[in-house]
Amino acid sequence: MKIKNVLLIVVTSFCFSCNGQTKKINGVSFVASRDSISKKHINPVLNAQSNFVALMPYSFIRNVENPKVEFNTNREWFGETKNGLLQYAKEFKNVAVKVMVKPHMWLRRGGFTGDLKPATEENWILLENSYKDYILTYAKAAEELNAEILCIGTELGEFVKNRPQFWQRLIKDIRAIYKGKLTYAANWDEYKRISFWGELDYIGIDAYFPLSDNKTPTVQDFEQGWLPHKKEIIKVQKQFHKPVLFTEFGYRSIDFNGKKPWEANRVRGAINLEAQVNGLQAIHNQFWKEDWFAGGFVWKWFHAHDRVGGENNNRFTPQNKPAEKLLSKLYQQ
Template sequence: MKNLGLLFLCALQFSCSGKAQKKINGVSFVASREEVAQSHIDEVVKIYANSAAIMPFGFIRDITSPQIIFDTERQWFGETRKGAKQYIELLQRNGLEVMVKPQIWIGGGQFTGTLKMESEDHWLQLEDSYKCFILNYAEMAEEVKAPLLCIGTELENFVKNRPTYWERLIKEIRSVYSGKLTYAANWDEYDRTPFWEKLDYIGIDAYFPLSEAKTPTVNELQLGWRPWKDKIATLAKVKNKPVVFTEFGYRSMNFTAKKPWLVDRNEEEVNLVAQSNAKTAIFNEFWNEDWFAGGYVWKWFIQHQNSGGELDNRFTPQNKPAQEVIKNHYKAYLD
């Protein structure tokens, strides 16, 4: 326990004076067609965020295809290396740190966790393609001195079927990138991820089911967190690693905490209170824990004035009461 305490010293939630200590108070800064401007960053600064996840993308035709297409002229500006670098440099000039989080999009929006090859030859092709993809952005992360790199997002089948490859890949990434590493495991995957010892943070996309209520209260949601939280805390202690929520968020709709991972276009009624309560509960449960490093809200669009709003039932908290919840909690964990 002594070593664990030393490891997490920088993340302790209170100083001797009782003042809240710095956490990663992040937003997932969504790639756009255009360059980012100062006015876009101003809105992030206003909610006291101190970090942003920048997400360049690679594309795969379907879950059996081994080829990742990335950094092409056909992609949106923010999805490319040039665009990601421009986003990062302006964020850094405004005092925000960055997690570089390259992601894969599979045709038709198929879940990345199901990516699985049908032959050894295709597995080898996928491994080579993914290595080119991630090393490209590892090199970029080193160029811009980003303090954190996420080596993959919700790739359970790929990880499960090729564990030796991932161990080799981590070594290769460290040969070109000197910052900290994490991996964004899905909420139902993180306890089976085999290489936490090789990374610096346990990363979790925190879409845990918490309540089946239409509008769950903060107390109900915190109670829903307890069994999950206990398991996460145990893993942090066993692996001797701090936890970061590489994504966390809730849609502004009825039953938002029943299946928080849903990204479908359902027309469930807008429920701004449910979203705000869910945000409050996650802050209450985690931000005071010494083994917890912070997290990145899913998700934040650069065109703030045209994003979210009281008629929107999607994930973004922008121009909704949940935005004020985030602002107030992030403000409490400034330096």
């Protein structure tokens, strides 16, 4: 009798572990808007079979020569503020959709946040102190709304590389406030250099890896392009023993969308709905079956579903395109 009980416990535990491994984060990056949201804005997310949303409160730096991080101002859209975050999160929580709080920073005069590198120690301190205020404000908000995940930064390569001690201290300060899971959204060409993955709960990657030079890459083309990158991702995962989370992933519905998937500013280009579908299918094929892979957040999803995307749109959103139907099918699996 005792042996049977032990076997039952072992089998039950094993099955529970398996279920935990296979339940993925099927997320959308829900874009902050001018407006509050309601059930009508959430229903399309549910129809896409998404179980998670990334909500993105914004900050900005007016001038990189004076890198003070400003946030939660009356010059921002409602969805970009703390009150907006709390309102959005409440609506999603009401329908059992989980939340990742993912702060983003804009450089007002252009430029890539990953290149932000103050020239003086005085400006480094200004950046650090104001960024700390920004992140701890949203760590408190994440705790208040019971968010499942907090992302502590998005694509800040030079900042992370040059000030490692700041980030170590910041993580400790966040842990004192927020009790949920932590990640950082590393750019696709940055994640191998991050020193603090061991202090976080997920290895976060914005997964815009170059995969194919073809005009309309097939699913096989995309998957072939993933192989060397996947090999490197696995090395980092094994080094830190943390699950990998694609904090962003996605493809534009445009020709040559696998060549430089990170390009968002090049609006012109022939619409290619098939290429977008193939990219999403391939990334799902390569990663969603892996036990070490936690899931991801497709880029990007707008609140006014009936007014965005469509078959004449060459941008990232899958909304009202064949990609949306595919995403719903893949997430349902």
